[in-house]
Amino acid sequence: MIAKRIIPCLDIQNGRTVKGIRFEQLRDAGDPVELAVRYCEEGADELVFLDITATRENRKTFSDLVNRIALHINIPFTVGGGIKNKEDVKLLLDNGADKISINTAAVLNPPLISELAEQFGSQCIVVAIDTKREKGEWRVATHAGTRITDIPAIGWAQTAVRYGAGEILLTSMEHDGTQQGFALDITKEISQSVSVPVIASGGAGSAEDFLTVFRDGCADAALAAGLFHFGKLSIPELKSFLKQHQIPVRS
Amino acid sequence: MNVVIIKYNAGNILSVYYALKRLGITAQISDISEVILKADKVIFPGVGEASSAMDYLKRKNLDQVICSLQKPVLGICLGMQLFCEYSEEKNTQCLGIFSNIQVRKFISPSGNFKIPKIGWDVIYQCNSRLFHGINDFQYVYFVHGYFVEKNQFCSALSSFDSFDYCAAMEKDNFFGVQFHPEKSGRTGEKILQNFLSL
Numbered sequence: 001m002i003a004k005r006i007i008p009c010l011d012i013q014n015g016r017t018v019k020g021i022r023f024e025q026l027r028d029a030g031d032p033v034e035l036a037v038r039y040c041e042e043g044a045d046e047l048v049f050l051d052i053t054a055t056r057e058n059r060k061t062f063s064d065l066v067n068r069i070a071l072h073i074n075i076p077f078t079v080g081g082g083i084k085n086k087e088d089v090k091l092l093l094d095n096g097a098d099k100i101s102i103n104t105a106a107v108l109n110p111p112l113i114s115e116l117a118e119q120f121g122s123q124c125i126v127v128a129i130d131t132k133r134e135k136g137e138w139r140v141a142t143h144a145g146t147r148i149t150d151i152p153a154i155g156w157a158q159t160a161v162r163y164g165a166g167e168i169l170l171t172s173m174e175h176d177g178t179q180q181g182f183a184l185d186i187t188k189e190i191s192q193s194v195s196v197p198v199i200a201s202g203g204a205g206s207a208e209d210f211l212t213v214f215r216d217g218c219a220d221a222a223l224a225a226g227l228f229h230f231g232k233l234s235i236p237e238l239k240s241f242l243k244q245h246q247i248p249v250r251s
Numbered sequence: 252m253n254v255v256i257i258k259y260n261a262g263n264i265l266s267v268y269y270a271l272k273r274l275g276i277t278a279q280i281s282d283i284s285e286v287i288l289k290a291d292k293v294i295f296p297g298v299g300e301a302s303s304a305m306d307y308l309k310r311k312n313l314d315q316v317i318c319s320l321q322k323p324v325l326g327i328c329l330g331m332q333l334f335c336e337y338s339e340e341k342n343t344q345c346l347g348i349f350s351n352i353q354v355r356k357f358i359s360p361s362g363n364f365k366i367p368k369i370g371w372d373v374i375y376q377c378n379s380r381l382f383h384g385i386n387d388f389q390y391v392y393f394v395h396g397y398f399v400e401k402n403q404f405c406s407a408l409s410s411f412d413s414f415d416y417c418a419a420m421e422k423d424n425f426f427g428v429q430f431h432p433e434k435s436g437r438t439g440e441k442i443l444q445n446f447l448s449l
């Protein structure tokens with residue numbers, strides 16, 4: 001039985017880890033490589049690194065960081081932020097990333113997903129979906145959450161998978177950074193409507209939140225940032241809690 | 252120790268190189284026959300697709316070089332699959348080291364299991380020097396859509412849906428693992444260490 005994955009996420013700005021609340025108000029959370037190594041030792045199953053500045057100028061800085069991460073950690077990791085084309089993806093994979101995540105570029109140009117999947121394999125193409133509830137419907141947001149589209153999140157997830165997405169990373173913007181629990185309804189709906197793993201993101205505040213997102217939200221993996229960075233919950237504590245509740249986790 | 256990682260058009264070479272680096276070994280990455288033939292240990296990594304990988308190996312005559320190796324060789328993921336006779340992935344004739352063994356496409360009889368299999372799963376009935384000091388039911392990291400059924404070369408099992416399949420295979424100096432030891436935390440490092448100590 002495949003284990004449910006616990007994934008710390010590191011937002012990177014100018015080579016440092018930062019964490020915001022509802023996509024804003026950034027706080028410094030330390031050196032990414034140091035933090036990454038610590039999470040590995042504590043039993044994280046995978047890591048995600050998002051370049052939140054993602055400008056053309058600092059792409060080299062980010063790929064150098066990716067290379068340093070690859071040297072130091074012994075578990076898979078995904079990188080994302082501002083990826084627009086094959087060249088961006090190749091640079092990151094060549095520097096040791098196991099998977100890349102694309103967001104806005106995929107919404108603007110869905111065939112990009114299949115181009116990437118064909119060249120690099122579906123298993124390394126994660127489509128990240130930021131979603132926000134508008135008039136009772138979960139819609140897709142782009143441009144780091146600043147633009148809300150008319151596209152329904154479920155439909156987009158299915159389309160992305162049809163084009164070759166190997167995984168969906170689903171972030172609820174209204175839950176992100178609040179530590180009030182994951183968005184269970186949309187996570188469950190998407191997880192049950194696609195054939196690939198779904199990573200739930202946004203809102204982790206306690207070990208119970210992970211239990212419910214795995215059990216009731218049908219997530220295959222759950223991602224959190226601030227909760228881990230600022231020491232509110234440790235990965236060993238979380239895993240032993242999940243194990244007590246019969247969730248299969250790697251120990 | 253002279254460790255060579257075979258260079259071909261497959262992913263994850265850097266990951267393997269770095270994993271060895273963490274164990275204190277600076278490997279050579281090469282597709283040159285003479286270099287590979289002189290190695291004490293050879294690693295044959297692989298993420299990618301079987302037929303284009305075989306085409307590349309043949310073009311460089313590496314298929315014959317690999318089959319002729321006398322020193323320990325470790326095939327990882329696609330590398331292990333290419334040691335078999337044949338793969339259903341684009342009907343590919345492979346190296347035939349694990350003679351008459353076929354690589355098949357995953358199907359989920361219950362329909363409840365996601366393909367490709369991606370993630371951490373346990374291995375058991377581990378029976379190889381590769382797994383020295385590793386208890387059954389340790390977690391390792393898998394990413395694959397094709398698999399090898401249980402057979403006489405199996406040295407560890409994992410499961411998918413309701414059936415067991417080969418997580419590792421072994422014949423003489425050829426070792427194969429379906430999972431990625433370079434991405435499998437401490438357990439993976441121990442397996443690589445065991446390979447280097449053969």
